[in-house]
Amino acid sequence: MEYFIELFLGGLTRGSIYALIALGYTMVYGIIQLINFAHGEIYMIGAFTALIVAGILSMLGWNPVAILIIASVIAVVYSASYGWTIEKLAYKPLRQAPRLSALISAIGMSMFLQYYVLLAQTSNFLPFPSLIPDFKFMEPIEHIVRSSEIVIYITTAIVMVFLTFLIKFTRIGKAMRATAQDRDMAMLVGIDVNKVISFTFIIGSATAAIGGVLVASHTGQINYYIGFIAGIKAFVAAVLGGIGSMPGAVLGSLVLGMSESFFTGYISSDYEDVFAFLFLVFTLIFRPSGILGRSDTDKV
Amino acid sequence: MEPILEVKELTKDFGGLRALDRIDLKVHRGQIVALIGPNGAGKTTFFNCITGIYQPTKGEMLISPGGKEKKSLNGLKPNHVTKSGLARTFQNIRLFQNMTVLENVMIGRHCRMHAGIPGAVFRNPATMREEKQVVEDSYRLLEKIGLEQYVNEYAKNLPYGAQRRLEIARAMATEPFMLLLDEPAAGMNVKETKELDDLIVQICHQEKISILLIEHDMKLVMSLSDLIYVVDYGKKIAEGTPEEIKNNPDVIKAYLGEEVDA
Amino acid sequence: MFSFSEIKKSLLISLWFMFLTFPIMVIRVNTIYKTIEWRWDRMIMVGVGSFFLSFLWRFFIGKKETGKKKTDTGEVQQLTWIQRLTxxxxxxxxxxxxxxxxxxxxxxxxxxxxxxxxxxxxxxxxxxxxxxxxxxxxxxxxxxxxxxxxxxxxxxxxxxxxxxxxxxxxxxxxxxxxxxxxxxxxxxxxxxxxxxxxxxxxxxxxxxxxxxxxxxxxxxxxxxxxxxxxxxxxxxxxxxxxxxxxxxxxxxxxxxxxxxxxxxxxxxxxxxxxxxxxxxxxxxxxxxxxxxxxxxxxxxxxxxxxxxxxxxxxxxxxxxxxxxxxxxxxxxxxxxxxxxxxxxxxxxxxxxxxxxxxxxxxxxxxxxxxxxxxxxxxxxxxxRPEGIISNVRKTYKFEGLKDNNKDNS
Structure with missing residues (x-):
């Protein structure tokens, strides 16, 4: 039973991290119907930025909690800036182009960013300082769930609530929903579509950066490649939940995280990624509209 | 004589919305039948069900090209529907824009040709003959439709009216016994509409292809049609000859109401 | 093209990229040996590089847009050099x-x-x-x-x-x-x-x-x-x-x-x-x-x-x-x-x-x-989404078959 709970909570951790990345995926897809392949790299860049900041500050002997907060803030700022810039460079000129062109551009961007970090930093795994403190009250259950995991759950929940609020109740949220529905119409009623799209990238990237910082201090190591697999899996999660839907992205992430955790725990850990990819293939083949998504038929 | 197309109680639901509600329709050989109704009445949905793009929720669709054996269209994919002899055009022109006019028509001939991968690779005499034949046949067809001067142009470079005609030509290339035209006159000027009118009559009488069309241009509908069906909110509200439809109070109420008042 | 506002634009872009690439390009932290490496020369490279590249980028974007307008209005469709060659x-x-x-x-x-x-x-x-x-x-x-x-x-x-x-x-x-x-x-x-x-x-x-x-x-x-x-x-x-x-x-x-x-x-x-x-x-x-x-x-x-x-x-x-x-x-x-x-x-x-x-x-x-x-x-x-050599697909041409078949039609 304890093993089950352990796997369950492990799955919850994975799921929460996927959710933080999947939210950005789903928002961008919802608004410009583009699989932002480079989104995983934004997450990776967030983790790297945090690593650099944390490295400098910890050498100066700062308190870990202060470091965590400052590193997260800077990581968020940088990831958001990267997200914004990428959109301007690689996607904006392709608004009117066929969808496949934009997708190829996104793949190129993803590859570029990976090798940019590889060349500018290193191809090795870098140790990431564990910034999240061990809470006192967690001691009795520390062997089942770590403090960092609790922080991950709570942060994910907060981010989700915040984003839901943003989309549902704010002016810019309304503009985002309108743009997602019909870009041309939104333009006609006076919404600055370019601004809305930029904003979406910024928010999505910032969310991914939070995920990057949390995951890095949870697992304790990062390299240039972490974004790729995480990005693909988050995409699976987003599709599973119904791409374009924010609650769907979270639900899909949790389902994927849990199933992965149980699969590796009970069946085989060698085939962890195979499992995730099979999940992807079966989801797309049998339920491409996802759990919460609506199926859309080609309008004729 | 058996109708060549018989639709019985065709119903289509989208989620909770009933887009088509038990529609009956018959087309006999040599007829030009029009389907009219206000925007959003379900006309295009009706076409999409018949041509296999949507699967109807309920109802039966039968064809009988020879007037004897009946064949059901239910569950057929669009390409099989076309192969059975029903060809369509689209409301928003869907030509292969980056292919030439000739090539567009050649694609229409695709389902009446046979060459496969071996034929493509080895270019055996049968394939070569077929390829030569298809170019010739396509050109003849373009002549009939009056598009021969554009034969080697890209479809995207054609004037609007010609694009509409090319869609008809492409559909005719599939050797249908019946053509389904979705708003063929949409966006055309008076002269183009007149030419279209002549073309449709010519197709029906000379090529012996029956026609089912959706159209908003009442003048065109009234002058062409042997029979008119009127739908509104997914329901059939009237059927009859143009004369009958003109005087049908339900139609006037639902559809022509304001114009008559004015 | 080298007007003052253009230069200002490029300068801003280069500043932006210097900011953007700052942590990853310039700083390298080694958490084990507790050393920080500052590589300022790279920042200068990024700045200068992005300054000039931004001119090129804008030039080509502009060129692409005027090109598009030309084909949209149906001006002469030029044969590519490769088409002429083949x-x-x-x-x-x-x-x-x-x-x-x-x-x-x-x-x-x-x-x-x-x-x-x-x-x-x-x-x-x-x-x-x-x-x-x-x-x-x-x-x-x-x-x-x-x-x-x-x-x-x-x-x-x-x-x-x-x-x-x-x-x-x-x-x-x-x-x-x-x-x-x-x-x-x-x-x-x-x-x-x-x-x-x-x-x-x-x-x-x-x-x-x-x-x-x-x-x-x-x-x-x-x-x-x-x-x-x-x-x-x-x-x-x-x-x-x-x-x-x-x-x-x-x-x-x-x-x-x-x-x-x-x-x-x-x-x-x-x-x-x-x-x-x-x-x-x-x-x-x-x-x-x-x-x-x-x-x-x-x-x-x-x-x-x-x-x-x-x-x-x-x-x-x-x-x-x-x-x-x-x-x-x-x-x-x-x-x-x-x-x-x-x-x-x-x-x-x-x-x-x-x-x-x-x-x-x-x-x-x-x-x-x-x-x-x-x-x-x-x-x-x-x-250039069409590639270096844009597709010069041989289209099917209709040439003169008409005359042979006139009697039949």
Missing amino acids: ENKKIYLPSLVAISVFVVLFPFVFSMYQTNIMTTALIYVVVGLGLNIVVGLAGLLDLGYVAFYAVGAYTYALLNQHFGLGFWTVLPLGAAMGFMFGVILGFPVLRLRGDYLAIVTLGFGEIIRLILENWNAFSSGPSGIANIPRPGLFGLHLSLHQNIIYMYFIMIGLAIFTIFIVGRLQDSRLGRAWIALREDEVACQAMGIDKTRTKLSAFALGATWAGMGGVMFAAKTTFINPASFTIWESIIILCVVVIGGMGSVLGVICGAMVLILLPEYLRAFSEYRMLLFGAILVIMMVF
């Missing part, structure tokens, strides 16, 4: 002869090393042309193409290891295996729409690689299979040098064979259907074309060439392991097709030559190979 027999024939002579003499004039690289480039020509059927003609973005390449390579390695089958026996078998896998993997996924298809094929590609990596009993896992024999020539013993030349000519033969077959497929009933499918799926089906079957044929035929290329790859390197078949390999092949020009045979050949030969010859370059490939994909999509 249509002019006076230039076309002699250059064909010159290229043939060059190709035949190549291994005798240049060193073994260079011949070897050329052989690699030719493998990419073959698999690139295969992928071109899928992406360029049928418009299906296949990101798992390398899986079929792996299938071919492992078919040869395993059949040779267990049954001692030779290269020439396995070459058609590898192609057949590629075709078979194309059908098996293609069948369930081809009804998906474009971008989902890309992701699913990526998934399949990774699944195959991960299976090869983990299923030790079958594929020897990550350590791979070594000592794969090179192609034999009627049981003659060939020296390494001779063998490299021999493989070069095999590849030339395969490339010509591929060009021939792909060309014929393109100009056939099937090829037309592929192009139409790329243009408009719904209309295509309404014209009686079986969507699934047509897509499947493109997918499987593409895979066939990957299978064949894989066999050749295994024979050439004599050692294979799953690391040769990552997603990035798929993307490099995609680069070959995209850069050359989707749908254009000549384009793919040029693409393969540029992408494979350039990094090999410019050694200093090779470290940045993948970085540049990524950038090239973006730049090509933004500025």
